[in-house]
Amino acid sequence: MSGFSRSCAAGLLAGATLLTTAACGSGAAETPPGQGDKPEVVAAFYPLQWLAEQVGGSDVQVTGLTAPGVEPHDLELGIQQVTGIRDAALTxxxxxxQPAVDDAVEAETSFDAATAVTTIPAGEHAGEEGEEHGHAETPYDTHLWLDPxxxxxxxxxxxxxxxxxxxxxxxxxxxxxxxAVSALGTLDQEFAKGLSTCKTKTLVTAHEAFGYLADRxxxxxxGITLDPDTEPSPTRISEVAKVAKAEGVTTIFTETLVSPKVAEVLASQVGARTAVLDPLESKPSGDYLSAMRDNLKTLQTALGCTA
Structure with missing residues (x-):
């Protein structure tokens, strides 16, 4: 049975379950109950929530599973939340x-966005400092939303x-x-033009989240580290410092939701400054498009790009 052919009552039950059991899972978002008989689409974390809202519009009720300000990798789910995901029309x-989400979804009512695109391998030093959350089973880079x-x-x-x-x-x-494709196409063109005349093409980041952006x-x-929760070794910091000096890097990028300490240490070693580059794993102050445009401005300044 397809997800959207489930009964209205099941859709409402899913919304109610997610509302009443949000406290059972660490970092889970509190969500409103379903509205009328609209099918519920559960989005695992912010960029997918934004996209589901753009595409689903008024024909669905979109539930964001991860609360704002929470690192998606750290999401935990309670038993009733897992039931809610399985009762939703689509996840x-x-x-x-998010391993907890991976375990909760069912094939017929879920859509893995990674299956829609050509993925790239995980970070250049995957395995050196320990695998990123979930990367033991997925050797590809999961941050595909950073390529419009x-x-x-x-x-x-x-x-x-x-x-x-x-x-x-x-x-x-x-x-x-x-x-949505048109809006993302415009954003893609802005990035392509805005990053076409930069003094340096080297992007030094605290966490290897920007592989797709770099690839595009x-x-x-x-990256200093593959896993934002793992302290890099002195050897790794030394390796990145050598690259940064050799390639004239002036900015070390840190990010939202992660301590800037490591990036600041590296910046002090190479005589660079730090700047925030948002991986958009959590809801920004605006939306996906505005946050990505803020990232573009940050990159242009840091990489010495001319208009």
Whole structure:
């Protein structure tokens, strides 16, 4: 049975269950109950929630599973929350980021965004400091939403998935997916133009979250650590410092939700400054598009890009 053919009561039960059991899981978002008879789409964390809202529009009720300000990798779920996910019409997630979600989803009512795009391998030194959460089972980089072009592909596939499951609203899903693709295409063009004339192409980051962005715009990511919760070894810091000095890096990027300590230590060693580059794992002050444009401005300043 497809997710959208479940009864209205099941959809409402899923929304109510997620509301009443949010406290059972660490970092789980409190969510409103389902509205009317709209199918519920559960989004594992912010970028997927944003995309589900763009594509689903008024034809679905979107639930964000991870609360704002919470590191998605750290999400834990209670038993009743797992039941809520399984009762939802569709869960949009990326395998390898949140093991608890990976264990809770069911194939017929879930959409793994990583299956819609060509993935790239995990960070350059995967295994040196320990695997990132979930990477033992997924050797690819999971941060695909940081490439607007790949996220546009996910939007198209999500629109197709929703249209097939709910034919009565198929055209609306397809139209909204096309609009999301257009908006992401514009963003992609802005990044391509804005990063085409930079003095340096080397992106030194505290955490290797920006592989897809680097891959799309011909940058070189050098991460201090693969796992944001793991302290890098002195050897790794020394290796990155040598690269930063050799390639004239002026900025070491730290990020939201992660302590800037390691990046600050490295910056002091190479005579660089630090700046925040948002991996968008949690909801920003604006939305996905505005936060990505803020990232572009930050990159242009740090890499010495001319307009």
């Amino acid at each position: 949009v997630y990326i395998k390898g980021i 072009n790949r996220l546009a592909t996910v939007a198209t596939k999500l629109g197709e998935r929703l249209a097939a499951a709910d034919p009565a609203h198929a055209q609306g899903f397809k139209d909204r997916a096309a609009a 715009y011909q940058l070189k990511q050098v």
